[in-house]
Every structure is written in C-alpha cells, then in structure tokens.
Amino acid sequence: MQNARGLLSLGCGLLWAVAATHASAQIAPRLTGEAVIARLDTAKQDLAARAATAHDDRLAAVSTRLGDMADALRKTLGDKASQPADIMDNSRRAAVLRGDAAVQRTRAYLDEAPSCPGSDAKALTDALADTVDTLAKTSSSSKATPVIGSVETIDHRPVFALHPGHAPVALALVGTNLSDPQCADPQLTATDDKGKLLDTQPVITGVLPTRIELKFPEGAGSTSGPLVLHVIPKHKVFLRGCTAQPEAVTALQVTSPMRVSVSYDLTTTCSNGQRVPSSGTLPDITAYGATSSRQVEAAACEAARYAISAKLMFGDGNSASVGPVEQTAAADITLGLPAGFTLSWSPSTRTVFVRSAANVCKGVY
16 A cells, blocks of 8 residues: 555656646747837837946937837737737738847847947947847838848857958858748848948858858958848749748948057055056057066065056047055055956066956857
8 A cells, every 4th residue: 555655646746747847848928019019118228228327329329219119019010919920911020020139139239248348349339220220120011021130159149240350250140031941042142331242251051941050251351340141031932933032131240450458557665655656558459368468667665565557448449447456565466357357467577467358248259
C-alpha cells in the first residue's frame, strides 16, 4: 500500500511539473493595433526622458515622431484597434507592423546608447532617427508588405552603426515578409541617404521569411555617413507567379573614426607642504581596447602626496571630467572614467596611463 501511495504521489508530481512547464511556455498574444499604440506611447515617453538627460534635440524630435505614429494609428484603425493585425486589411496591417518595428528599434536604442561615447553615440542617434522617419513616412497596401524591425549581428546583438574599415561585416535583417520560400531571393542593395549606390554592396548569405543574413565582404568602407539598406522581396500569388513587393528600408550609420583626447592635472604635495601643479595631454586614443600613456617629470621636492584629475574630450565635442583624487606618494591612483575608460597614475614609474575597455558601445559593429 505504501508503494502504491508513493507511485501515486510521484505520478501527481510529474503531472504538476508538466503542467507548470506548459504554463511557463505560454504562446505570445497576437499583435494588435492597441498594443502597438500603447508601446509607441511608452517608447515616446522613455525617449523624451533620454533626450532631456542627454540634452539632445534630435532625440526629442524622434520622440515626437513616435507620438505622431501612435496618433496616426489611432485615426487609421478606429474601432478596429483591438483586432489582431493578421485579420486587418492590408494597409492597416502594414501600419501596425511598421509601428511595432519603430518600437523595437527604439527599445534597442535605449538599451544600447547609454554605454556609447562621442561619435558612436551620435551615430546611434542618427540611425534611429533615419529609421523611425522612414517607417513613419512609408505606406503600403500589399498583402505581403515587408517590414524590417531590427538589424543585428549574427549572434542577435542589435546594431545601429559600423566602424569604418575593410574587414568583412556580417549582419542580419529581422522582420516580417522579407522573403517567400517559393520565390527567388530578395533584391538587396545599400545606398547613401540620397539613394546613390555604395561602392561596397552586401551579399545575401541566408534567407528566411523573417530573417535575411548578409555580408559586406570588403567592410563598410572608409567614408562616414548614412548607410541605407533596401530589400525588395518577391511574393508568390496564385496564377500570377512571383511578383515584386514594396521595398523595406532600414538605416545604419558608418561612424567617424574614433578619437578620444585625455588631459590630466597632477598636483604634488611636498613634505614641506608646498604644492607643485603639472598638467599634460596624452596621445589620442583611436580604438577600443587601446592604451595611451605619458611620463611626468618629478617635482623638485620630496613628494608626500599626489592628487590627479582628468578630462576626456570625445570626437563630437562632448567632454567629461573626473577627480581630483588624492593618495600618499607611495600609492597608485586609478580613476574610473565615462564610456569604459580608466586613468591610472603610477608614482613608481611616474607615468599616467589611460586605457579603453574593449568595445563598450554594443550598438556599433
């Protein structure tokens, strides 16, 4: 009898575990217009807060654009806002998908941008602004309207900008209706913001209806500025074969070359109480993971203490200051600086070092 009870208890436990597993793996609700409108409103508010903190008028304009998209959806959908997008007519469904894509791109930006310094931060903002602007202006009534919701690395990290160079770049476009398995691969081109084809064109390396993997075999080139990706897929229609669909567009930026200047102020406090100031500028840092250093001449006295402060000047003109921090003459001093930089003073070698962390800006390839 005890064995029977034990088996019954084990069986009930297994049933409960299976039920819990099913409950935790619920299917996501179908996309509706009202859900996208609510997400647009939230994204608008969060981006406005970021714009106020960063004192960035461009972000404030993007925030306004998101609000305009939400208002346009309310007007377009009317009493059909609660319907699943899948059962809406073509133009309404496409508008909902574009609004959802704008939200996805904005949320990715808000996650990635705070860690980015200087010209990289500006590149992320420019790419977001161009993409949201394009999504807001586009209209289509095709049944299989393609929409790009994200640009990612192959391992699913959102990307907004590319560092200039000639090393191969592998990316993925993620979205809806990007290809039809019954038709040839989509047409994929890269242009500047004026529509001029770039010298380096991407090559498709893999394709699904929701994902296109591509490669720039010769990198992003050496010219900074907008990089616009255009996708024109085909869709098979009964008795009509494969026909071209409206193009889907998304924007990236090729950044300006990285350049960060670091200056320091070092004050030596002598054993007799005299204070001897010195200052200098280190060689510019032009790559993530790089180190810059400069030796400092000794003061003409016996040092008791050192105090050091630092200022970073980024390529876009923004700057940040840290310190001063003071220690005894025998102790090293290390300062944490914005954007993954650190400054160290070594009294034993009389050297100031600045180190950059490896690619702290995750939104840049």
